[in-house]
Amino acid sequence: MPKRALIIANGEPPKKQHLCELIREAGFIICADGGANTALKFGVTPNAIVGDLDSIHAEALVKFHHVPTFEDRDDETTDLEKCIRWAIQSKYDHLTVVGATGRRLDHTVGNLGVLAKFYPDAVVRFVDDLGELCYVGRGLVFDSEKGNVVSLIPLNRCEGVTTHGLKYALEGEMLQLGAREGTSNVVISSPVRITVKKGDLVVFKLFE
Amino acid sequence: MPKRALIIANGEPPKKQHLCELIREAGFIICADGGANTALKFGVTPNAIVGDLDSIHAEALVKFHHVPTFEDRDDETTDLEKCIRWAIQSKYDHLTVVGATGRRLDHTVGNLGVLAKFYPDAVVRFVDDLGELCYVGRGLVFDSEKGNVVSLIPLNRCEGVTTHGLKYALEGEMLQLGAREGTSNVVISSPVRITVKKGDLVVFKLFE
Secondary structure (H helix, E strand, O other): OOOEEEEEOOOOOOOHHHHHHHHHHHOOEEEEOOHHHHHHHHOOOOOEEEEOOOOOOHHHHHHOOOOOEEEOOOOOOOHHHHHHHHHHHOOOOEEEEEOOOOOOHHHHHHHHHHHHHOOOOOEEEEEOOOEEEEEOOOEEEEOOOOOOEEEEEEOOOEEEEEEEOEOOOOOOEEEEOOOEOEEEEEEOOOOEEEEOOEOOEEEEEEOO | OOOEEEEEOOOOOOOHHHHHHHHHHHOOEEEEOOHHHHHHHHOOOOOEEEEOOOOOOHHHHHHOOOOOEEEOOOOOOOHHHHHHHHHHHOOOOEEEEEOOOOOOHHHHHHHHHHHHHOOOOOEEEEEOOOEEEEEOOOEEEEOOOOOOEEEEEEOOOEEEEEEEOEOOOOOOEEEEOOOEOEEEEEEOOOOEEEEOOEOOEEEEEEOO
């Protein structure tokens, strides 16, 4: 049984209704440092707060004084990484992250690497109001309606990329940022299958 | 003499005052397809419109009927790429792009590759309200105030990365998304120098 948790990071949160759906799905809520400010704003009480605690506002600290809080001052990792590490230690292995993207571009791009870093200890997906990002690993299969837009994002040189169910089919091809990308493909049959021989590939599924 | 142009792409635009400063700096404005809707909204008249023209609104087409418009239906390139290609053909070699980032994450990341793709025919930088992104090439030198935040973003495996003037100094090191990133470094002396032996590195300068 997958053990699910929702992580609220310190970037741009989704709309309230969307956030509430994700909370219902996950059941357990972890705030990454300043993500607790977002939780407070949305009237959500987290189950844990993790990070170096330099971004959480005093108001949130007071309001959430009863919430278990884990301070981690490691200089080498971001609050999101600290949070994911804590979640894995706590046996959560399916992690949905909101607020990982959408404000500072360097944070957004830096966070993309996180999808690869913790796989397969945790299956991490990033969700915003426009879509969701998942790590492909060596292969990924998912159901999708025909016509949906799916983009393949190579984090490094990805070799032997093969797809089934997408309009612009790839057959053992190479993808690399700045050389060959796989943006804005379209689902023509479900389930969609993506396999990768080498490299770290991320798939973005645009919500309809 | 560098020949400058500003490209308005179809993503999230900067605030009006910031956009006006960039327009003054550049002098020549090219809209990438739906970027013309942004220009209309801000009361700005472009000097050229380039793209497959499937995103520009009828209202903008009517208002800008006198603006030279270059339709390019190439399936393999984005409107932003068509625009940069057109600009290079028109001898513009220093291109500032707004609206390349900030809405759909797949577009944002896909566009990062563009910084590398057209170098050195054009020096392209992406600007939003939080900061600017530049391609490092084999080396980049820039002035910056002490304390400013600078992030290094590797588009692929970057080897032999060396920095001068940054707090967390790199000396011939490797950077790669998901393995080792260079987010949130800090300027300690100016000018900052970054050199790269192999790979495509992008630098994000956070505005203060």
